[in-house]
Amino acid sequence: MSNQLYKTSEFLKKRIHFEPELGIVLGTGLSSLIQSMEVEHEIMFSNIPDFPISTVEFHSGKLLFGYLEGKKTMAMQGRLHYYEGYSMQQITLPIRVMKLLGIQNLILSNAAGALNPNYRKGDLMVIEDHINLLPDNPLRGPNLDDLGSRFPDMSEPYNLKLVNQALKIGVEQGIRIHKGVYTAVAGPNLETRAEYRYLRLIGADVVGMSTIPEVIVAHHMGLSTFAISVITDECFPENLAPVSIQEILETARNAEPHLNTIIKGLIRSL
Secondary structure, eight states: OHHHHHHHHHHHHHHHOOOOSEEEEEOTTOOGGGGGSEEEEEEEGGGSTTOOOOOSTTOOOEEEEEEETTEEEEEEESOOOGGGTOOHHHHHHHHHHHHHHTOOEEEEEEEEEEOSTTOOTTOEEEEEEEEEOSSOOTTOSSOOTTTOOSSOOOSOOSOHHHHHHHHHHHHHTTOOEEEEEEEEOOOSSOOOHHHHHHHHHTTOSEEESSSHHHHHHHHHTTOEEEEEEEEEEEOOGGGOOOOOHHHHHHHHHHHHHHHHHHHHHHHHHO
């Protein structure tokens, strides 16, 4: 993995001649932020040697380089998931590459289901902590000593200054925004009533299928990390109704303007 990582990083350095300071990962149905970006370079995942290819039809699979709110930015339009069959090392390779290209801050977004009964579809939740229920860890195996320590401390995986700043922006803009705990499961199926009850019981406010592997790797490398969820469905066992991916995507798109307001405001504060 180490050789592959440096080979991919060198490939990009030779072609883009652009040193980003900020990395962004855009989750399910959350790509309109790119419209605010002054894109200077664009490259498909499939055109990058050894780079995993997104197999989910609504994840376009592009790396974009340019300026967002005046910051030199590298953005992933679409991400990789464990349920696609990739290893944790493959899923997180793009975050490793971002670090080697120069980023100092990482912002991630995702679509998630509400477990907290105070949350509603279309709300936003800033992630202040997480519970990892994925069956593997991206740090398992030989440690990349030049990037981070063997046993990284995870007492503060999310930058609390950025968490509080995002909440402040939300209040100022009249946006329904919460802070809470995100849990990740393997997917790709949605959960049963009993599983939703269990997840709420152990302290999760929302559930999704991504983000945590990227956060673990980012924290391992010392990146300042912020993550935010768009609540796309309500996972309340007592009133559970079937939900389709089309409904989830529609809710994500409707919430995007508020998400973009938070992220752009946050970037201006960096």
